Amino acid sequence: MTTLAVVIPYWGQSILRSLGVAAAVLLPAGTAVYVYLFKMVSFMQSRLGPMEAGPYGSMQLFAEVGKFLQKEDLIPRGADRRIFKLAPIVVVATVFLVYVPIPFGPFAVFGSYDTGIFLALAVSSISVLGILMAGWSSANKYSLMGGLRAAGQLLAYELPMVLAVVGVVIQAGTLNLQGIVAAQHSEKIFGWGGIGYPYVVTQFVGLAVFLIAAQAELTQTPFDMPIAESELVAGYMTEYSGFRFLLFFIGEFAAAGAFAALASTLFLGGWALPWVSLSNHWMNVVGPLVLFTKMMLVMFVIFWVRFTYPRLREDQLQRFAWKVLIPITLANIVVTAVVKVVF
Amino acid sequence: MTAVSDRRQLAYIASQAADARVNVELETEGMTLNIGPQHPATHGTLRIVARLDGEQVVSADPICGYMHRGYEKLTEVRSFPQVTTLVNRIDWLGSFANEVPFILAAEKLMGIEAPPRAQYIRTILFELSRIANVSLFLGDMGVQLGALTAVFYAFRDREYVLNQIEAATGGRFHPNFDRIGGLKDDLPKGWIAETRACMDKMRTFCDLMEDLLVGNEIFAERTRGIGVIPRDVALSYGLSGANLRASGVDFDLRRDQRLPMAWDKAEWKVWTHPDGDSFARYWVRLQEVRESTRIVDQLLDSLPSGPVMAKVPRIIKVPEGEAWVSTENPLGEMGYYVVSKGDTGPFRVKIRSASFNNIAVASWVLKGTFVPDVITILASLYFILGDIDR
Numbered sequence: 001m002t003t004l005a006v007v008i009p010y011w012g013q014s015i016l017r018s019l020g021v022a023a024a025v026l027l028p029a030g031t032a033v034y035v036y037l038f039k040m041v042s043f044m045q046s047r048l049g050p051m052e053a054g055p056y057g058s059m060q061l062f063a064e065v066g067k068f069l070q071k072e073d074l075i076p077r078g079a080d081r082r083i084f085k086l087a088p089i090v091v092v093a094t095v096f097l098v099y100v101p102i103p104f105g106p107f108a109v110f111g112s113y114d115t116g117i118f119l120a121l122a123v124s125s126i127s128v129l130g131i132l133m134a135g136w137s138s139a140n141k142y143s144l145m146g147g148l149r150a151a152g153q154l155l156a157y158e159l160p161m162v163l164a165v166v167g168v169v170i171q172a173g174t175l176n177l178q179g180i181v182a183a184q185h186s187e188k189i190f191g192w193g194g195i196g197y198p199y200v201v202t203q204f205v206g207l208a209v210f211l212i213a214a215q216a217e218l219t220q221t222p223f224d225m226p227i228a229e230s231e232l233v234a235g236y237m238t239e240y241s242g243f244r245f246l247l248f249f250i251g252e253f254a255a256a257g258a259f260a261a262l263a264s265t266l267f268l269g270g271w272a273l274p275w276v277s278l279s280n281h282w283m284n285v286v287g288p289l290v291l292f293t294k295m296m297l298v299m300f301v302i303f304w305v306r307f308t309y310p311r312l313r314e315d316q317l318q319r320f321a322w323k324v325l326i327p328i329t330l331a332n333i334v335v336t337a338v339v340k341v342v343f
Numbered sequence: 344m345t346a347v348s349d350r351r352q353l354a355y356i357a358s359q360a361a362d363a364r365v366n367v368e369l370e371t372e373g374m375t376l377n378i379g380p381q382h383p384a385t386h387g388t389l390r391i392v393a394r395l396d397g398e399q400v401v402s403a404d405p406i407c408g409y410m411h412r413g414y415e416k417l418t419e420v421r422s423f424p425q426v427t428t429l430v431n432r433i434d435w436l437g438s439f440a441n442e443v444p445f446i447l448a449a450e451k452l453m454g455i456e457a458p459p460r461a462q463y464i465r466t467i468l469f470e471l472s473r474i475a476n477v478s479l480f481l482g483d484m485g486v487q488l489g490a491l492t493a494v495f496y497a498f499r500d501r502e503y504v505l506n507q508i509e510a511a512t513g514g515r516f517h518p519n520f521d522r523i524g525g526l527k528d529d530l531p532k533g534w535i536a537e538t539r540a541c542m543d544k545m546r547t548f549c550d551l552m553e554d555l556l557v558g559n560e561i562f563a564e565r566t567r568g569i570g571v572i573p574r575d576v577a578l579s580y581g582l583s584g585a586n587l588r589a590s591g592v593d594f595d596l597r598r599d600q601r602l603p604m605a606w607d608k609a610e611w612k613v614w615t616h617p618d619g620d621s622f623a624r625y626w627v628r629l630q631e632v633r634e635s636t637r638i639v640d641q642l643l644d645s646l647p648s649g650p651v652m653a654k655v656p657r658i659i660k661v662p663e664g665e666a667w668v669s670t671e672n673p674l675g676e677m678g679y680y681v682v683s684k685g686d687t688g689p690f691r692v693k694i695r696s697a698s699f700n701n702i703a704v705a706s707w708v709l710k711g712t713f714v715p716d717v718i719t720i721l722a723s724l725y726f727i728l729g730d731i732d733r
Contacts, residue, residue, distance in 0.1 A: 310485060310489045313565060
């Protein structure tokens with residue numbers, strides 16, 4: 001194995017990383033919007049979706065971005081202007097931060113931390129702040145209710161999400177996401193090492209809870225009462241238009257990508273290919289594609305659920321988190337720990 | 344009954360007293376939320392002024408009249424055949440059904456009756472407009488609950504019914520097909536077979552909605568036990584149609600009164616539900632669509648031959664008198680009280696539309712519910728704005 005021949009200076013690395021994180025955030029988000037939000041959903045609802053902009057409407061996304069950029073930037077008279085302007089940026093910035101510890105290849109990682117998964121989950125809850133800011137500063141009753149609902153919901157579902165991950169952490173013995181990928185690559189399923197050991201085999205409960213909690217964190221349909229277009233119009237986004245709305249929109253779908261990336265790293269083996277050595281340099285190129293494929297699979301499930309189910313009520317959602325999900329995850333942790341000690 | 348309500352009253356007073364003690368420290372201010380007139384859940388321009396405590400509704404007042412079009416007054420300057428053009432637009436989703444009671448009232452005053460074939464076709468078109476109307480509700484309820492997909496299926500399959508209505512009458516939304524003494528035209532060729540196929544599709548659609556929504560646990564969670572209207576309240580507020588039947592009252596004007604229509608020629612069932620909640624209202628309507636497809640199928644089988652128009656004078660002058668005719672429209676009981684002074688046009692028409700009464704119960708049933716339930720209860724009461732304001 002040879003190392004890469006070129007030595008990249010520090011400023012070059014910084015530029016590459018900045019471009020990389022922009023691509024990592026925007027590519028999955030854009031792909032998800034086109035493939036799932038525009039097309040898959042249209043087929044589910046027996047319609048065609050966008051067809052005019054580009055072949056099969058594939059340029060529709062750019063048309064939409066262009067449309068949003070042209071729109072007037074409205075700020076309500078009673079709004080807290082500074083907070084109102086800051087809120088969407090906070091939401092989007094959070095998503096960028098979640099991507100930092102996620103590995104895409106042996107060296108293709110923005111920052112390798114020993115407590116990577118902890119960092120990702122901690123940072124992902126900052127977006128609550130942005131949503132609360134948006135809801136509060138809009139000077140709109142619907143926005144306020146949406147923001148408060150979002151805050152309650154995101155805080156409630158943070159806990160099952162963290163607890164669902166604990167099972168994986170126990171099994172891998174590390175909080176480092178790169179270490180979790182390596183553990184899934186090297187371990188064997190009851191002595192059979194054909195495909196490594198993706199933790200979904202034993203942690204399927206954890207994956208299910210993680211996906212449900214992610215659905216709630218993303219405020220997607222069974223849990224979309226902060227947005228709830230039929231009752232709160234658009235919740236905390238009601239007063240936003242133009243570019244600021246676009247930022248919220250990007251934030252929502254990029255966050256879906258981030259949670260999908262986390263789920264596929266934790267439960268589906270991450271960027272690694274089972275038969276290829278972890279230290280193979282080509283995995284820096286192939287790894288992102290592998291991870292991207294897995295992310296798309298997870299996002300398919302997220303959007304499938306989103307466009308099939310009705311939404312719960314706020315109190316039912318809280319009850320579901322505290323009375324169902326948390327006991328399940330606690331039991332999962334206990335079982336995982338016992339099995340880990342016994343075997 | 345009284346003992347229970349007394350105990351409830353005492354418990355309420357006790358809880359109020361406890362709250363009062365807490366509220367000395369935690370004074371919370373109520374909030375007034377204007378739901379509408381421009382709000383996606385109000386299907387138009389209904390305004391609901393809700394006083395909220397947190398997310399709980401303390402009081403809710405529906406305010407209507409934003410879409411008042413003055414049809415009762417307008418009828419006074421129209422001739423009898425022209426009125427159908429107006430009343431078409433009251434409940435715009437089931438417009439053919441709006442024409443029928445007015446025409447029947449006029450015929451009653453003139454002492455004529457449409458020929459049997461016209462009666463059958465009227466009944467068939469009446470039921471088709473019921474299917475077109477209620478099937479949209481079946482999907483729209485999903486949208487109000489956040490399940491977007493259902494309404495697309497509703498719009499898709501409703502289109503088949505609208506096509507049939509268009510093929511027969513020439514108008515998809517506003518047929519204006521009824522004439523005093525019969526119908527404008529006979530059915531076109533091949534219409535009967537197409538309608539049969541369409542009824543099959545609608546039954547499949549009902550099964551689909553049953554799978555997608557009725558069988559869904561979240562749907563049940565959001566509708567069961569929500570917005571309960573007991574039998575006596577439903578009766579005292581003058582509810583009608585599926586809202587009344589969902590409260591356990593077995594009342595259907597198609598069966599309970601004699602009209603020169605063909606409902607008694609078919610075999611069908613009036614469904615009721617004892618619960619009176621949002622789920623019951625949805626379920627009753629779902630069964631209603633199924634029964635309507637059965638009625639249409641049977642009437643198509645036994646359609647008599649003959650003319651579709653009785654002998655009527657060229658210029659229609661309705662003799663002096665007053666007549667009241669009401670029918671079981673898609674939204675409930677719809678009736679016209681027609682007063683004639685022997686002229687070519689009516690002297691006065693009073694329209695009793697179902698939604699106006701159905702929405703009156705809202706302030707009673709919305710009290711104490713949560714904001715998300717306000718939307719689902721309103722959706723399950725199923726009103727058309729044009730039917731409220733006229």
